[in-house]
Each structure stands twice: as C-alpha cells, then as structure tokens.
Amino acid sequence: MRLYISTLLCCLLFLSPLTVADEKQIFGLNEDVYIADIDMHMSAKLDTGAKTASLSARDIEQFKRDGEKWVRFYLALDESHEHAYELPLARISRIKRRSGDYDPEEDKSYTPRPVVNMSVCIGRTLQTIEVNLTDRSTFQYPFLIGSKALKKFKALVDPSLKYSVGKPQCETEDISTAIAE
Structure with missing residues (x-):
C-alpha cells in the first residue's frame, strides 16, 4: 500500500508541471x-519586466459623465489619428519614473496615469485588461503589454520569437460581449 501511494505521489509531482505548461500559450x-x-x-x-499595459495616447483629459469618471484621448500613433476615444476611467496608476525622467526638485518618483479597461485579442485569446494611457510616440511599439495582463493571457513569452500566434482571430460575438461588459 505504501509503495502504491509513493508511486502515485511521484507521478503527480512529475505530471503537475506538464499540466500547468499545457494551459500556457507561447507568445513572441x-x-x-x-x-x-x-x-x-x-x-x-510583450514585456515581462513591466507590470502594467500602456497604450500610446495624447491630449488625455478626464471628465465626468452621468456622475462617473471618464477619460478622453487621441491615439499618439501619427497625425492621421484625429478621432477622440472616450472610456470609463478604471483608476489612476502610479508609474515609477525612470532615472532619466526623475526631477528631484519635484520630489515625485512616480507619474500618475489614467487607467482604462480594454478588451484585447492576441491570437485566438480575448481578455479584458487594464491599460494605462501615456504618450509612447518615441517608442517603437505603441502598445506595451506588461506582466499583469500577460498572466490573464496565460502567456509564456519567448523573446526569440516574433509574431508567433499570427493575426488576432477572436470571434466577433466574444468581442461584442467583452465590450458590453
């Protein structure tokens, strides 16, 4: 009986990491x-070193609609993005400033940023994630997905890969449901 239990426990120990790995998806x-x-x-x-997701936005303005806090912004991609977007404000995040961005006279080691919830599709996976808004126009990628969102996507990031899951292929009805929520 002891041998049976020991063998069973050993099998479970070896199989549990494989089961967890099966649930994960490899992204580039x-x-x-x-x-x-x-x-x-x-x-x-996809940046495992960043905690939150960030979208390149400009002219970010908070306002109230029906007593709720909202945020209005324009995409900071290029001059052709002249359409304002409006979404409910989820919260204000405190993002640590980089050493080159820190002004000791201001005595602030963080930057406040508005955060909104957005439904994002990568490959065949759709998740609603928190996204902070900031001007990323000097960066190569307008959208950065940090570790908090990557956990929701059950992502393993392989930095040797790029565009490994192909174009987004989420179902239209899933997207409609996610936006409605």
Missing part, C-alpha cells in the same frame, strides 16, 4: 493585437 516578444474598444489592430511589445 512582439505580437499583433486587436483592441476591440477602439477597433484598432497594431503591433505590441
């Missing part, structure tokens, strides 16, 4: 994404 360092809330396809950088 960069992936094509679809952001349903703004009906936009773009390339994103």
Whole structure:
C-alpha cells in the first residue's frame, strides 16, 4: 500500500508541471493585437519586466459623465489619428519614473496615469485588461503589454520569437460581449 501511494505521489509531482505548461500559450516578444474598444489592430511589445499595459495616447483629459469618471484621448500613433476615444476611467496608476525622467526638485518618483479597461485579442485569446494611457510616440511599439495582463493571457513569452500566434482571430460575438461588459 505504501509503495502504491509513493508511486502515485511521484507521478503527480512529475505530471503537475506538464499540466500547468499545457494551459500556457507561447507568445513572441512582439505580437499583433486587436483592441476591440477602439477597433484598432497594431503591433505590441510583450514585456515581462513591466507590470502594467500602456497604450500610446495624447491630449488625455478626464471628465465626468452621468456622475462617473471618464477619460478622453487621441491615439499618439501619427497625425492621421484625429478621432477622440472616450472610456470609463478604471483608476489612476502610479508609474515609477525612470532615472532619466526623475526631477528631484519635484520630489515625485512616480507619474500618475489614467487607467482604462480594454478588451484585447492576441491570437485566438480575448481578455479584458487594464491599460494605462501615456504618450509612447518615441517608442517603437505603441502598445506595451506588461506582466499583469500577460498572466490573464496565460502567456509564456519567448523573446526569440516574433509574431508567433499570427493575426488576432477572436470571434466577433466574444468581442461584442467583452465590450458590453
């Protein structure tokens, strides 16, 4: 009986990492994404060193609608993006400043950023994630997906790969449901 239990425990120990790995999906360092809330396809950088997701936005303005906090912004991709987007404000995040961005006279080691919830499709996976808004126009990728969102996607990031899951292929009804929520 002891041998049977020992053998069973050993099998479970060896199989449990395989089961967890089966649930994960391998993404590349960069992936094509679809952001349903703004009906936009773009390339994103997947960054396990960043905690939150960031979208390149400009002219960010908070306002109230029906007593709720909202945010209005324009995409900071190029001059052709002159359409304002409006989404409910989820919260204000505090992003650590990089050493080159830190001004000791201001005595702030963080930057406040508005955060919105967005439905994002990568490959065949759709998730609603928190996205902070900031001007990323000096960066190569307008959309950065950090570790908090990567956990929701059950992602393993292989930096030797790029665009490994192909174009976003989420179902239209799944996207409609996610936006409605």
